[in-house]
Amino acid sequence: MYDVSFLELVSRYAADKHLRPKSVSTYTAVVRLFRRYLGHEAYPSMVTRPMVIEWRTAIIRTPARPDGITEASWNNYVRHLKALYNFGIKHQLIACAHNPFLEVSVKQPKAPKKSLQPLQIRYAREVLEVCRRFETAYDECSKIHPAWFWQVLMETFFYTGIRLNQLLHIQAGDVNLKKRIFRASAAGSKTHSESILPIPDGLYPHLYTLIVAAHNSGFKRQDQLFNVNRFSHRHRRTDMDTWQVEHFFQVLSEMTGCKLSPHRFRHFLGTSLMESPERNIHLTQNILNHTDIRTTMEYVHPDVEAMRRALNARPPV
Incomplete structure (x- = not known):
């Protein structure tokens, strides 16, 4: 079993999946953020689930930290890092048995899509x-x-x-x-x-x-x-x-x-x-x-006026 660095893991994953340059840049950017939190000397095999939870607590938006990242951004980080760890574990590139990014996503608000008038x-x-x-x-x-x-x-x-x-x-x-x-x-x-x-x-x-x-x-x-x-x-x-x-x-x-x-x-x-x-x-x-x-x-939105007519049409009690 090897114990590759984060950058080597991204490189091997990108080559194996034949990722486009833009996708490689996205994975690299997410890894760079995680390494900045961990310290640049950290290896993937050193990461534990509690460390991931601590990182989430440190960067995600809360009422006390309104400038933190959104739930959607966090879930995006998780998707990329979970994929890297799954690949690394499957091909024995990481000296660990369990993916620390499993089940660490959070529920995100279902806001309407930002459109135009x-x-x-x-x-x-x-x-x-x-x-x-x-x-x-x-x-x-x-x-x-x-x-x-x-x-x-x-x-x-x-x-x-x-x-x-x-x-x-x-x-x-x-x-x-x-x-x-x-x-x-x-x-x-x-x-x-x-x-x-x-x-x-x-x-x-x-x-x-x-x-x-x-x-x-x-x-x-x-x-x-x-x-x-x-x-x-x-x-x-x-x-x-x-x-x-x-x-x-x-x-x-x-x-x-x-x-x-x-x-x-x-x-x-x-x-x-x-x-x-x-x-x-x-x-x-x-x-x-x-x-x-x-x-x-997701582009099907409820018609407020139709709902109003349905409510108004209810027989009186």
């Missing part, structure tokens, strides 16, 4: 349109530049609910304007599955603008389509990354006074589809690329 979306569109008109009229960079590109990106999130990482993996050749479909590859998918999605009528003119601009800029079929760096006087990176998209939404949120993000657009779409009288849960599942229909069911 139609008025907030309309205001965001108005802000972007003002920026676009400014750049067209004065041939200068606005606070959001190039505004036309960010309009296309935001409308893509609005109409498709696509995950950020999957959008960043869309290539120029993945969009077929003639058939009005686009391919969301498995490369950026959280569920490791490729899907073919329709281009809704409202999104078509925006994607048409992007495709024409990409063609004029000499894009090849395998080039990253949503790449602000190819259209901007301000950006100088080779590929567009998560940080650039998050920074755009941060600036837009400051300008509109409401929190906007790709995930909130995704939740807005899911809620809208499931509130529609013609709702089809299996279509919604396919559009959002959920592997488990229970995830899609």
Whole structure:
């Protein structure tokens, strides 16, 4: 039996599971936090269940420690570390027999998913349109530049609910304007599955603008389509990354006074589809690329007015 270090354990686990770089970074970050608490000289085999409970007590949010991590964050740490220990114990890489991260998760509050209101979306569109008109009229960079590109990106999130990482993996050749479909590859998918999605009528003119601009800029079929760096006087990176998209939404949120993000657009779409009288849960599942229909069911919210009518309809006593 070996007794590997935490970093060696992550390395071997990543190689065995053929993890994506982003997943490796997530595991490494969780391990780094745990080692910071334990001391960098600690080995996985030295960890006991009481030590894990002490760590949980030290970092989780409580009324006395409101700046601690949330229950959801703790459970996320547990999932990653439990998987590492299961792998290490199974392959005799850790000199211990029991996983100290078993049954240490906590119950977390079931808060509604953070979504958007139609008025907030309309205001965001108005802000972007003002920026676009400014750049067209004065041939200068606005606070959001190039505004036309960010309009296309935001409308893509609005109409498709696509995950950020999957959008960043869309290539120029993945969009077929003639058939009005686009391919969301498995490369950026959280569920490791490729899907073919329709281009809704409202999104078509925006994607048409992007495709024409990409063609004029000499894009090849395998080039990253949503790449602000190819259209901007301000950006100088080779590929567009998560940080650039998050920074755009941060600036837009400051300008509109409401929190906007790709995930909130995704939740807005899911809620809208499931509130529609013609709702089809299996279509919604396919559009959002959920592997488990229970995830899609989370977008079914109780109708308060319907509950009120049911209560009012009770016969008097």
